[in-house]
Amino acid sequence: MNYQIITQSEQLDSVCQQARKAECVMLDTEFVRTRTFYPQLGLIQLYDGVQLCLIDPSVIEDMSSFIALLQDTAVLKVLHACGEDLEVFNNSFNCLPNPMVDTQIMAAFLGHGLSTGFAALVDSYLGIELDKSESRTDWLARPLSNKQLEYAAADVFYLLPLYEKLLEATQQSGWWLAAQQESELLVNKRIKDADPELAYLDIKGAWQLKPKELAILKPLATWRYKEAIRRDLALNFIFKEHDLFTVAKLGLQSKQSMESEGLDSRSVERHSARIISIVKSARMLPSESYPNKIERLMDMPRYKQKFKVLKDEVKKVSQSSGLATEFLASKKQLNQFISWVWKKDRDPAQIPEVMQGWRLALLGERLNKLL
Known part of the structure; x- marks a missing residue:
């Protein structure tokens, strides 16, 4: 496994020009995401079947040829398993690999679980046991050891023969087009821009709060989200989610009350003045401006009964198709479908995933008749 380390723009230009002559290229990234909001890119692996390159984006000034x-x-x-890689590309280069296919998705169409790891598939299809001991390494540290570099190179070196075997199998089984559709769906889901004004809906337990309390939680969650982006810090390093919930539920308006409720002292010290201001403004809102109480699907009449009916249908299709139930329709996807029917009156502008692409004829139409 011979690889070259790319540290200069001229090297990168040459490598990328050559790679663009290939029908397909293998890609992977190594990144660190411990305290930051965005993943920090440490290394890019590229293999076109001839040249295997480890690209160091931390020292290359012009990445335009790679883009x-x-x-x-x-x-x-x-x-x-490129969900996070897509996020890395989008944040680092403001673009995504196009067209793209994910071998984890290809494997799912061949009866493997949706989250089957790379090492497991390489072992299964190629009979090679990969060393994954460097998976938690600090990819921002320099210099990287030979062992770290070899680990990174292996991720694309063995990806090519694995892809070739999966491609042959998915083509023979008739799933190749569906694998491409599912990969495209993954791209579309991963790059949706989050609305800071709706960040409060992601706070655990928000459904328990009354509209008056949600009126406090909503601007607090929006502030935390924007602050996390501004400072490139993970949300909980700005202000812990549970602490945010406590402030909203109790309407805390003093530093002392926050401390007595056991909120994180450093966050309170840094942000209490801003939070108090937000809470006071929220408490002055007229009741007609409060957000609606969050209605959970599972609390709606007949939900459990209907969900079971849909789940049983998914199991039937799983048995006839050989595809895993979670891959056919996850709980989230079934809830999205139920919500589309019950809350959105089957809005054609918001079609759920089970009613799109390869799932429609296989499963979606059957579910639609049942609900």
Whole structure:
């Protein structure tokens, strides 16, 4: 496994020009995400079947040739379990690999679990046991050891023969087009822009709060989200989620009351003045401006009964198709479908995932008749 380390723009230009002559390239990234809001890119692995390159984006000033490769629609980009990789590309280069296919998704169409790891598939299809001991390494540290570099290189070196075997199998089984559709769906889901004004809906337990308390939680969650982006810090390093919930539920308006409720002392010291201001403003709102109480699907009449009916249908299709139930329709996807029917009156502008692409004929139409 011979690889070259790319540290200069001129090297990168040459490598990417050559890679764009290939039908497909293998891609992977190594990144660190411990305290930051955005993943911090440490290394990019690229393999076109001839040249295996480890690209160091921390020292290359001009990454435009790599961005051009990502956007070259004549070259298929192959990745494995690429949800976070897509986020890395989007945040680092403001673009995504196009077109792209995920080998984890390809494997799911062949009866593997949706979250089957790369090492497990390489062992299963290639009979090679990979060393994964460097998976938790600090990819921002320099210099990287030979063992770390070899670990990174292996992720794309063995991805090519794995992809070739999965491609043959998905084509023979008739699932290749569906695998491409599902990979595209993954891209679309991963790059949706979150609305800071709706951040309060993601706070655990928010459904328990009354509209008056939600009126406090909503601006607090929006402030925390924007502050996390501004400072590139993970949300809970700005202000813990449970502490935010406590402030909203109790309407805390003093530093002392926050401390007596056991809120994180450092966060209170830093942000109490801002939080008090937000709480006071929220408490002055007229009741007609309060957010609606959050209505959970599971609390609606007949939900459990209907969910079971849909789940049983998914199991039937799973048995006939050989696809895992969670891959066919996860709990989240079934809830999205129920919400579409019950709350959105089957709005054609908000079609749920089970009613799109390969799922529609296989499962969606059957579910639609049942609800």
